[in-house]
Amino acid sequence: MSEDILSVGIDVGTSTTQLVFSQLTIDNTASIASIPIVRIVDKKVIYKSDIHFTPLISYKEIDGLGVRKIIEKEYERANIKPEEVGTGAVIITGETARKENAKEILNNLSGLAGDFVVATAGPDLEGIIAGKGAGAAIFSKEKLTTIANLDIGGGTTNIAVFKDGEVIDTACLDIGGRLIKVENNKISYISDKIKKLATSIGLEINIGDTADKNKIKKITDRMAVLLEEVVGIRPPSDDLEYIVTNKDLKRDYKIEYISFTGGVADYIKASEEMDFKYGDIGVILGESIFNSKVVKEKKIYKPIETIRATVVGAGSHTTDISGSTIYYSEDVLPIKNIPILKLTEEDEKSSYERISEIISDKINWFNLENEKQLVGLAMKGVRNSSFDEVQSLAKAITKGMKEMVQSNFPLIVILENDLAKALGQNINIQLNHKKNLVCIDSIKVENGDYIDIGKPIASGTVVPVVVKTLLFGY
């Protein structure tokens, strides 16, 4: 019963805009005598676009229409119609991921990117997606090791650390190849943060200065030192704290391997005198990193994608599949952008009465200015619950989610452990079959996440799910 889904990945970054189409194959992996276990069994990138410079109106403002034109053209070249696309993600990354830009891109891409394509951003997610696209996540799982993927782009370095296939840490630093730009051998742009970083090592550079490689090299060497610090080769300095965009690594584990992705990754090698080849400092930064202890002292994993890691990640690694025994009402899916209310483990250990109180308390957090909004309830759920326990939980949820039940929104419950079908049936009975309900499992989400649930696939056995970490944190 193998089935293919076409997935699109679009990455609109500070410097480049790219697109890939991937084919995800899903199949039942269980034996005929068992309950089906539908999984994504194969992921294949079937089309890679050219790497385009992101059209900008100014240094901070994106040209939405320009982006649309690029994407339209790539669809044409790939000979794919938007309606053929089943899932995927538009990732808006780096400095570009400001709210106004994201909105602009969304508006321009609407209708173009298929029915079930999500737009998302946020440095943590970006790093994770790049690490998955690079193959670092799989590598750590197969080798049972810990790897940090450094996605060094134009504006930021997004780091995701994977241990045995799971993300254990993320960070984002303002280190990138296009934080200083060069035109006609003169400096045409320098980010405020880098200007201050330069000052801290006794250098002054200004827009209009002649681009002096030796001077720039001192700055990129300093950047490389900060990368040594962030992966734990050197003790962290105050400058590291300063250069962190939103969040530093915890460094309470040992990193065995390092991999590099992003535009700068291809230039982490001995210098070939190309200096300001792309009108920026990317090549020089690559050389500085090549000579740093990050490369010399850590084991290096050569990723399967470098500059395309994020877009491949967006195309191939954003869609998950729910568990294969789930419950949903006909015709309510797809539903997009469902904010998550997750119960803590402590909450779940409470009495059923208390659980229902906790839910109705917490659901109020989402009601801004008396305006109700759709909220999905997430919990871990107890493995091997008895029937009576499932029934009591269904009652507690129905009572706690009273506001949702009385609204026009469907009731959405997301579990980690495999009990969604039984729980769904029980909730449905509590609701007298009168309410739209979606109850799925084998999906891990956290508070602050948003999720999209797609139309059922594999003869209605499973639903595709995209979990998005909090959007637009700027």
Place this chain on the structure above:
Amino acid sequence: MITENQLRNIIEQVIGEINVKDKEEVKSNNISNYCSEDNCNEEDIPDITAVNLRKEMDVENPVNREAYLKLKEYTDARLGISRAGARYKTFSQLRFRADHAVAMDAVFTYVSDEFIEDMELFSVNTMCKDKDEYLTRPDLGRRFDEEAIKTIKEKCVMNPQVQIYISDGLSSTAIETNAKDTYKSIVQGLNSYGIKAGTPFFVKHGRVPAMDFLSEIINPDVIIVLIGERPGLATGESMSCYMAYKPKVGMPESRRTVVSNIHKNGTSAVEAGAYIAEVIKKMLDQKASGLDLKL
């Protein structure tokens, strides 16, 4: 030539070393710590079957303990149990025998009367008179005598949409552990589809094809049995659900649908029940089962 004295010294030394080593090693699994001849309290003996084998690692000085343990998470196979000379270690040997005993018990014990009463079932016996006959005469485990047929006809609603019954099969333990939760979940699932189930009952000494015989008596559209699976060394608690659309005695096995592996480390009892209810609905809709059924 070694003198007798020298030989004795050597032996003493070797034995001394062995003793020291033993004491260091067998801290956790040494049963004599808990039980001496004049003071043996059963409660003090550690339950070796309580040890989760997937998390046990007995290889000394492994190159990568974590990787080995990760590997063990995927299987019930007894990996990394180490050895003493050419033999298993005492713990492995005892655990193996204990697991075998669990499997034997699952086959040879009966589902308790309390369990059957608690589920408000009546009980009928196949033509097997005891466990020995049950094990040696599969043909008798598929049929019922006149008296049993009479009981069934008296107590059961005839021609129901769905007939559910429960049978010991090869593991009474599996039934006592899972059948109640699965049954409740199936019935509720059927209710929400508006499907009516007949009168449930219990079959002692039952083989799977007994359902064909019963179907000919009760004449339901779909008949299903929750039955104990042949136990293995990994679990004695695994239950299956066999289902068929209007089966007849002698029909090909390919007309049977099965959901197996219902136990706490497989599919959970409640979730299995919810799934089974849906399969039953599909059987009724498609008027088919087994390979003819599209799931």
